[in-house]
Amino acid sequence: MTVNNPQGIHLRPAYLIAELAGKYESVVNLDKSGSSVDGKSVLEIIGLAAGNGTELKIHANGPDANDAVEAIVQLFEQGFPGEEAAKAENGRV
């Protein structure tokens, strides 16, 4: 999947990903060109420094792996809901 957000995966999208991934029992990993991080850790996700247009892969392993992948892919496809509202509100997202 592709990062679809002009600001890249900064703290707020990372938080949304980790929060969503945390709802699933499965282990969730995000990969960027070979390096893999824990999809439930904000700290690890921001370590990817994934700018707009970056290609990421998602892997999940566990009883609800399919649901977890589907939900997170959807979050990416939606471009992280609330980003525009947050920007308009604050000038910083």
Next chain:
Amino acid sequence: MKFSEFVKPEAIRAELTATDKDGVIRELVGSLVNSGQINADQLDGIVKAIMKREELGSTGIGRGIAVPHTKHPSVEELVGTVGISVEGVDFQSLDGEKVQLFFLLISPPDRPGDHLRALENISRQLRDETFCRFLKQSKSSADIHELLEEADNNQAV
């Protein structure tokens, strides 16, 4: 982006005295005023902007770490500071734990890349549990500065 590129030693605060979220952010921005990186007349506006960002979701990212931040037109380059709270401050973190390590960032409105690179560095260094533990145990800003320098020197180029 190395710590030395956005954290001036004079702005580092060991043993923060504030006990709540608003107070700790004010204390950290105040340290940037004292170090000459922020004009005193911008302090209130910046604190308000950071608190507004917190309302969108806490920047407390777990493991006792928070990265409060904002964009602000009064800065021409990314400025940041590091503060340690011995007791920890309730920051509504993802994992519910109190925050002891603060990395506060203020960036110019049109430089999202720099902000991401600073976050990347903070993340990479803080994943080292020993580094985190030493930071939390630091008793002076000189100690913290030394740890940041060591981290900068150890990172692969």
